[in-house]
Amino acid sequence: MLTIEGFKQALRNAQSEIEANKDILTDLDRAIGDGDHGINMSRGFEAVVAILDDDYATLGELSKKVGMTLMSKIGGAAGPLYGSAFVKAAPKFENAIEADFALVKEALAEASSAIKNRGKSEVGQKTMVDVWEPFLSDLQASDNFDAKLDELVKATEDMRATKGRASYFGENSRGTIDPGAMSSSIILKAILKEVE
Numbered sequence: 001m002l003t004i005e006g007f008k009q010a011l012r013n014a015q016s017e018i019e020a021n022k023d024i025l026t027d028l029d030r031a032i033g034d035g036d037h038g039i040n041m042s043r044g045f046e047a048v049v050a051i052l053d054d055d056y057a058t059l060g061e062l063s064k065k066v067g068m069t070l071m072s073k074i075g076g077a078a079g080p081l082y083g084s085a086f087v088k089a090a091p092k093f094e095n096a097i098e099a100d101f102a103l104v105k106e107a108l109a110e111a112s113s114a115i116k117n118r119g120k121s122e123v124g125q126k127t128m129v130d131v132w133e134p135f136l137s138d139l140q141a142s143d144n145f146d147a148k149l150d151e152l153v154k155a156t157e158d159m160r161a162t163k164g165r166a167s168y169f170g171e172n173s174r175g176t177i178d179p180g181a182m183s184s185s186i187i188l189k190a191i192l193k194e195v196e
Helices: 004-020 022-032 037-051 059-073 078-093 101-119 129-137 145-158 165-173 179-195
Strands: none
Touching: 004 022, 004 037, 004 059, 004 179, 022 037, 022 165, 022 179, 037 059, 037 078, 037 179, 059 078, 078 101, 078 179, 101 129, 101 179, 129 145, 129 179, 145 179
């Protein structure tokens, strides 16, 4: 079950993991982007942690607040993408104060389609969608989430980017993991760890 407290813990864990990987995310983004993904994600999740001491009546209320915070605090493309994800997940959680695996999966599926729609991206374009969509499409409660996510992140390394700033690098975008895919896996791992 994912409780409100558990959701808060997941976000705190995501923040410390993003902080620990800030330089890696920045280096990856420097190779195929504008080099600010780690810094932006760090700033965004610091702001999220700052709102977690407030009281939230439902998971939906918390998810919406997280989304609005990320939209206003993360620069670049990641802000609107991650912000939309949490905002769109909120109505799925609705008034629930705890969510079982099935409901969490439904909420994350909403988040995933929000990212796709906002970024106008598809699987195979070397974006965070390459983690979200395949991961959620066949997600089972018994899955080894970490290994699955690591595999999907690694798979972006050989892709040629055809979307976003990385697409300007053409063939040279191969050989670098997509930074958005990596930050997505950090967030998804943190959330699913609290559901178990």
